[in-house]
Amino acid sequence: MxxxxxxxxxxxxxxxxxxxxxxxxxxxxxxxxxxxxxxxxxxxxxxxDGRDGIVELLRERICAAIDGGTLDGRPWDAAVAAWARSYRAAFAAHPKAIPLLTTSPVRAPRVLEQYEKAVALLLDAGFALPDVMPVIIALENLVLGSALDMAAPEAMWELADDTATPRLARALAAFPEGGRTDTAFELALAGYLTHIRGMPDGA
CATH class of the missing domain: 1.10.10 (Arc Repressor Mutant, subunit A)
Incomplete structure (x- = not known):
């Protein structure tokens, strides 16, 4: 045979x-x-290379869907926003992987290359070196939290008795159906960008 x-x-x-x-x-x-x-x-x-090696292969596979080319864009804040949206979409496709990957150190070379580009973008924009990693980590917290939220039900609040929580009931009724996670993400991203725009030296 x-x-x-x-x-x-x-x-x-x-x-x-x-x-x-x-x-x-x-x-x-x-x-x-x-x-x-x-x-x-x-x-x-x-x-x-054992379980840890498989975790890094998973990280590479999921992160391959992130468009690293967005980090080549200018102005820098538009590049950060585009990277954040692509990053969120990649992990939203596999939300159950988030707890696994966020509790394991990043070792995958291709993934580290994206972080290298993100650091270079921020340094070129005038961010102080001690501020660079907090800015990136804060963005990841926003992105990954939103990716998890995308796996949640559209209706996250079930009111058995509207009269017990009348203000909440009115707020929910005023909120447009559909797009809950996108609206919240864009609001958080806008607030994040507003804050970090004031951080670069000479800003």
């Missing part, structure tokens, strides 16, 4: 399977990946 033309196992298939598991249940294990692929657990370890 000849050898199969296509490898039974590779990093792409491992990453795809791990992401399927995360999308389904919020986590994965190497034995689960092996079972789904019909191979021995040890075979998976031949291709990846």
């Amino acid at each position: 000849g050898r199969p033309h296509k490898p039974l196992l590779d990093r792409v298939r491992i990453t795809t399977t791990a992401l399927e598991l995360v999308d389904e249940q919020g986590d994965f294990s190497v034995p689960q990946i092996a079972r789904r692929l019909g191979v021995q657990t040890a075979s998976v370890y031949h291709h990846v």
Whole structure:
């Protein structure tokens, strides 16, 4: 019998399977990946650097959907806004991966390259070096929180008795149907940008 033309196992298939598991249940294990692929657990370890290695492959896969080219744009605040929207969309596609990735250090080279570009953009815009990482981290908090919110029900408040919370009832009635998460995200992003525009040296 000849050898199969296509490898039974590779990093792409491992990453795809791990992401399927995360999308389904919020986590994965190497034995689960092996079972789904019909191979021995040890075979998976031949291709990846353990669980941590798979987490970084997941990070690379999800972050590949972020348009890093937005960071080449000018003016700098428009570039930050475009990056934030692309970043949010990438993680909104896989919200259950957010807790997994935000509790593990970033090591993936391609992902670190985007951070390098973000740092360069802010430094070129005149931000003081000690301010750069807080600005990026604050943006990530905004983006990832909104990506999680996109997985929530459109109607997050269920009022059994309007008279008990009349002001809340009126506020909810005045809020347009649909677009709840987008409206809130754009409001938060605008406030964030307004604040950081005053931070660069000479601003």
